[in-house]
Amino acid sequence: MDFLPLFTDLRNKPCLLVGGGQVALRKANLLCKAGAKLRLVAHDILPELSTLCTNAGGECIRGDYGDHLLDDVFLVIAATDDEALNKRVSAACHARHIPVNVVDNPDLCSVILPAIIDRSPLIIAVSSGGKSPVLARMMRSRLEASIPASYGRLAKLVGDFRDAVKARFSDIEDRRHFWEKTLQGPIAEMVFAGKDAVAADMLAVAIDKADIDSGGEVYLIGAGPGDPDLMTFKALRLLQRADVVLYDRLVAPAIVDMCRKDADRVYVGKARAEHAVPQQDINKLLVKYAKEGKKVARLKGGDPFIFGRGGEEIEELAQEKIPFQVVPGITAASGCASYAGIPLTHRDYAQSVRFVTGHLKDHSLNLPWSELVHSSQTVVFYMGLVGLPSICEQLIAHGRDADTPIAVIQQGTTPQQRVVVASLATMVARLAAEPVQAPTLIIVGEVVNLRAKLAWFEQHDLSKGGM
CATH class of the missing domain: 3.40.1010.10 (Tetrapyrrole methylase, N-terminal domain)
Incomplete structure (x- = not known):
């Protein structure tokens, strides 16, 4: 974690904004919305920025930045296109231990302004630590689409009754269970339907009845x-x-x-x-x-x-x-096979698939081998790495062609995924030369050959989930 997320109370606190352009205007809107007492310094200030600052009871200074402007300041934002000035502001703030944000330059920042989903009093912040503001904004857009505006009203309702719930339930676990039930039940649905007064009445009754479900x-x-x-x-x-x-x-x-x-x-x-x-x-x-x-x-x-x-x-x-x-x-069979580019069934190669455990309770391999050797069947072995020599030997002994392809997938669907492909006759020797680490999944059948045929699979890095 490069930055610890914190929510800061800026109400009536003096904040300095260095810059007068469009970027500064966006930052000023955030500061004013949070109730900050804005001090703005720049040679050229957009008219709407000046108006915003004045209407919020702030101060506009048309001229040069000076370190004396940092006196008694709670937070500083540098939003200029002058790199030297931004560095000067950052250095002065660090020397005085004043939180500073330099727009689009995380190396000069001690604080980062996140992308914000505002459902006041519910506030959700998304940050990439300054590495990718565009990605953070994309994530914000996704979250905004899934979080209704009514969540803000729900949070307000909870705040209005928080003291009453605390007085009614002395145990913190009882309080948590009560709120979980409330926020996932009909009271919340009333808020979502715009019936806040009805929800408040229902909540008051629920508190009075001590209507909680603390069962395990x-x-x-x-x-x-x-x-x-x-x-x-x-x-x-x-x-x-x-x-x-x-x-x-x-x-x-x-x-x-x-x-x-x-x-x-x-x-x-x-x-x-x-x-x-x-x-x-x-x-x-x-x-x-x-x-x-x-x-x-x-x-x-x-x-x-x-x-x-x-x-x-x-x-x-x-x-x-x-x-x-x-x-x-x-299940591992589906996930690992998909990420390895091996379809478990295929009209031309396998009309059925069978999942088998690689060891039983007594760690033996007492399996119905004669049922596992059909050429048009894919067999997937879970937990079979230690028993792999016996698996290959028994399948061949019971009639499966020694040239049948077999894949061993190491730590499938993770960044550590490796796929080793050989035949029943050669896999043990192959793994002796190229050891794999558990957990592994073993796939036996003609479908394994499709991995090699799908050359585009590796080119598009689908083995790492990039489908």
Whole structure:
């Protein structure tokens, strides 16, 4: 994080703006809107800028900048096209420890002005740290389209009743649960419908009745194969609602970071033959936290119900009568194959696909090999890196052609993705020369050859998700 985002109260605080052109006018509008006491200095000042400053009770100085103008100033913005002057202003502000923003020159800044979505009193700021203002503005436009103007009125309603809620619910967790229910329920819908008075009456009744739901609940969330952009909207919404997040090795750190900052994060490990927390203990943890009245997110790589042991977890939750939700995720087979440019089915090569675990509970490979050797079937092996020699050997022994193509995908959909392609007969030797790192996914079948045929795939860098 290059800059710590802060929201600053500028009401009646003296702020100096150096510059008198269009850029300075945009900055002056922001400062005046925030209630700043504006001091403006420039030789040439646009008439509308001068009028804005005067109407806001500010001061216009037509002439040269001087360091004496920094006396008692809270914030400085340099918005000129004079590089030497901008550097002088920046140096003087740094010497006096006055926050300074130099437009389009982040190296001279101690503060950055973000792109703003104004739903007052709800304010959302987007910044690239000065690296790409255009990208920040693009992100602002996307957010503006998805955040109704009525959110500002909703925030005001919450502010009007905040003290009453605090007095009614002494426990901070009870207050949070109350507000979560309020902001996602019929009271909020009344505000969105323009019926603010009705919403206020409903909120007053809800506070009086202490209408909160502090019961525990568990969310089994499929985090996908690694790329955070593959998370579903529902997965993200429930993750950000959780008080406790249990996650394992297959969940990307960037996805874990999407949870609430105040949520407890519990690492439960689970590498091959090295479980930080055994599965049965994970099941008990889910029950324990839920019975404490907490919302619990169980983040699982891929999809919870495809080799994710989600079934075992919900069995225990159901037995303990704990409410739960299961959020499907993009399974590794789909995500990794797509990012590697390998279609799992194809009219000319494979009319079916089969998902197989590379090791069973006893770590053996006691698989129905005779069912996995059909030439028009794609077979995907999860967790099969250690057992790869046996996989290749058994498939050939049971009738699959030794020249059948096979792909091993390392850390699919992430920046560390690698794809190694060989045949059943040569893959073990190939990996001995070019080792890969877990987690991996193995794809066996004629569809693997399509990766080589789609030459444009690598040229367009689709393996990194650039579709």
